Amino acid sequence: MIRSMTGYGKLQQQIGTSKITVEIRSLNSKQLDLNLRVPVDLKQLEYDLRNPIAEIIRRGKVDFAISVEGSGLAKVGRIDAEAATAAHKQLQDMAYNLRVGLPDDVVSLLLKYPGVVVNGEAEAVVTEELAKSITTTAMEAMSHFDHFRIQEGQALRSDISSRIALILNLLDEVSPFEDQRTELLKSRLMKNLTDVTDHLKFDPNRFEQELIYYLEKLDISEEKVRLRQHCNYFMEAIDEDYAGKKLGFIVQEIGREINTLGSKANDASIQRIVVQMKDELEKIKEQLFNIL
Numbered sequence: 001m002i003r004s005m006t007g008y009g010k011l012q013q014q015i016g017t018s019k020i021t022v023e024i025r026s027l028n029s030k031q032l033d034l035n036l037r038v039p040v041d042l043k044q045l046e047y048d049l050r051n052p053i054a055e056i057i058r059r060g061k062v063d064f065a066i067s068v069e070g071s072g073l074a075k076v077g078r079i080d081a082e083a084a085t086a087a088h089k090q091l092q093d094m095a096y097n098l099r100v101g102l103p104d105d106v107v108s109l110l111l112k113y114p115g116v117v118v119n120g121e122a123e124a125v126v127t128e129e130l131a132k133s134i135t136t137t138a139m140e141a142m143s144h145f146d147h148f149r150i151q152e153g154q155a156l157r158s159d160i161s162s163r164i165a166l167i168l169n170l171l172d173e174v175s176p177f178e179d180q181r182t183e184l185l186k187s188r189l190m191k192n193l194t195d196v197t198d199h200l201k202f203d204p205n206r207f208e209q210e211l212i213y214y215l216e217k218l219d220i221s222e223e224k225v226r227l228r229q230h231c232n233y234f235m236e237a238i239d240e241d242y243a244g245k246k247l248g249f250i251v252q253e254i255g256r257e258i259n260t261l262g263s264k265a266n267d268a269s270i271q272r273i274v275v276q277m278k279d280e281l282e283k284i285k286e287q288l289f290n291i292l
Helices: 040-057 081-098 106-111 128-172 174-197 204-217 221-237 244-265 268-288
Strands: 007-015 018-027 032-037 060-069 074-079 117-125
Touching: 007 128, 018 128, 032 040, 040 060, 040 128, 060 128, 081 106, 128 174, 128 221, 128 268, 174 268, 221 244, 244 268
Parallel strands: 032 060
Antiparallel strands: 007 018, 018 060, 074 117
């Protein structure tokens, strides 16, 4: 079944004191353009999440945001090794100048030294339970997101299918004009020949041969058959998973047959039908840009 590349999904979970929010938005794009935003404290989870997200979403310009409120993440102060070394040297120099010894628990003294423990840049320790809850919430949010894309895809399917059906209906309207075109072509050639020969005799057999040549050159029966086949193949492929690119290739073939039919038509009525077909095909192409 087809999916729209435009989608939205949001899920909130309360896990203990933590409120986890996952929000996903996507627009159409030829490739996957994933903007994964997670809190600075949870950056270590980004690499674990990116691959499964990419596997499910596949294509589109995607904003994937994860936030955690009231997480109660354990914060540990970061020790600045350079500051600790400099402080230790200062203590040694001071003890040497004062002719006193350093205390046995010099580490405790260093930890109280300004700038050694950088509380403002504390690093978060993500518990295994919280990491699992965030991953589970993200996967559930993607399930909601995918359901949204399927619903949008069905709306696109309905619109595109109606336009393919209209192209086939227009194709059926071509046949009556084909018979009329044969008679018009015969009359036109006869008139031109009469004007040129100025009432002189001409070989009717040769005239029939030339007429057959022109009719074969302008014959559109093969284009009609191929166009119908391509439209039927399109309707078979439309329910396949992730068929957006495949449908795009089939539409190109449909367009070629319509263009050839128009160039060989040599009839104003058929040309008008071809223009209507092209109009419907352009609308289908626009819709396909948004199909995964």
